[in-house]
Amino acid sequence: MEKEILNNPTSEKPADSDNKLQSLSGIQLVDFGGSTGLVCDVETGFCGPINQKEEDEK
Amino acid sequence: MKITIWSDFVCPFCFIGEAHLNGALETFEHANDVEIEYKSFQLMPDGEYVPGKEYAETFSDMKGMPLGQAEAMLKQVTESASRSGVEINYDIAKLANTFDAHRVFQYAKERGKGNEFFQRAYVAHFTEGEVLSDTDTIVRLAEEVGLDGAEVRQLIEKRENTEKVEQDISEARAVGVQGVPFFVIDNKYAVSGAQPVEAFSQVLNQVWEEEHVKK
Numbered sequence: 001m002e003k004e005i006l007n008n009p010t011s012e013k014p015a016d017s018d019n020k021l022q023s024l025s026g027i028q029l030v031d032f033g034g035s036t037g038l039v040c041d042v043e044t045g046f047c048g049p050i051n052q053k054e055e056d057e058k
Numbered sequence: 059m060k061i062t063i064w065s066d067f068v069c070p071f072c073f074i075g076e077a078h079l080n081g082a083l084e085t086f087e088h089a090n091d092v093e094i095e096y097k098s099f100q101l102m103p104d105g106e107y108v109p110g111k112e113y114a115e116t117f118s119d120m121k122g123m124p125l126g127q128a129e130a131m132l133k134q135v136t137e138s139a140s141r142s143g144v145e146i147n148y149d150i151a152k153l154a155n156t157f158d159a160h161r162v163f164q165y166a167k168e169r170g171k172g173n174e175f176f177q178r179a180y181v182a183h184f185t186e187g188e189v190l191s192d193t194d195t196i197v198r199l200a201e202e203v204g205l206d207g208a209e210v211r212q213l214i215e216k217r218e219n220t221e222k223v224e225q226d227i228s229e230a231r232a233v234g235v236q237g238v239p240f241f242v243i244d245n246k247y248a249v250s251g252a253q254p255v256e257a258f259s260q261v262l263n264q265v266w267e268e269e270h271v272k273k
Contacts, residue, residue, distance in 0.1 A: 040070070
């Protein structure tokens with residue numbers, strides 16, 4: 001199971017960050033490689049295969 | 059083992075992802091030791107129910123997406139759902155703002171009914187065509203999972219639990235969530251999207267092994 005760091009440690013934390021939020025930092029995103037996972041993008045609202053979404057963004 | 063899920067009632071892949079996770083849990087040896095906690099997220103915070111308008115048309119207008127692309131996306135989503143044994147009926151579904159429903163979800167969660175309410179709301183939206191921004195509808199759904207309808211109505215009218223919903227969404231941003239559903243296992247590993255049942259099984263077994271066998 002390959003993993004990559006999800007959070008950018010240098011990214012600014014929100015002003016209302018509390019202990020609960022801090023405890024979530026450092027979570028590792030599981031990378032399934034050629035997975036056909038399905039996700040709804042928060043910014044665009046587009047719902048589709050993760051790989052397709054990445055292709056569309058190129 | 060604790061699985062935290064950021065999700066929205068109108069997120070089709072959250073509905074499908076839940077089915078996949080449940081599928082993985084059915085064969086997971088330690089399923090009885092798994093706690094699932096839902097957290098609020100709004101996929102379409104600007105969503106608004108427009109009576110008489112098709113789902114695809116409302117979505118297209120809201121997101122500035124060509125109607126044909128919106129229709130194709132919904133068709134693809136429906137087919138994915140069908141393959142997963144999940145019933146999505148976009149011909150009757152009503153796109154709506156989910157903030158009030160999330161405030162009631164927070165109330166349900168405090169009373170040990172959060173997961174039940176989430177599941178009821180998925181079905182209400184995707185399968186039954188209910189309007190999740192409608193107060194009477196939310197109250198009825200809450201009563202169906204055993205909550206006090208009068209208290210729920212009062213909560214909606216007084217706009218209570220707003221901060222709790224916003225807190226969940228802030229946490230999602232802090233974690234770096236860019237899409238939903240988003241699963242976090244034991245505050246250590248994250249799974250983005252509705253992955254196949256086999257992928258969830260792999261993660262569950264690996265995390266369990268790391269935390270129990272290798273100690």
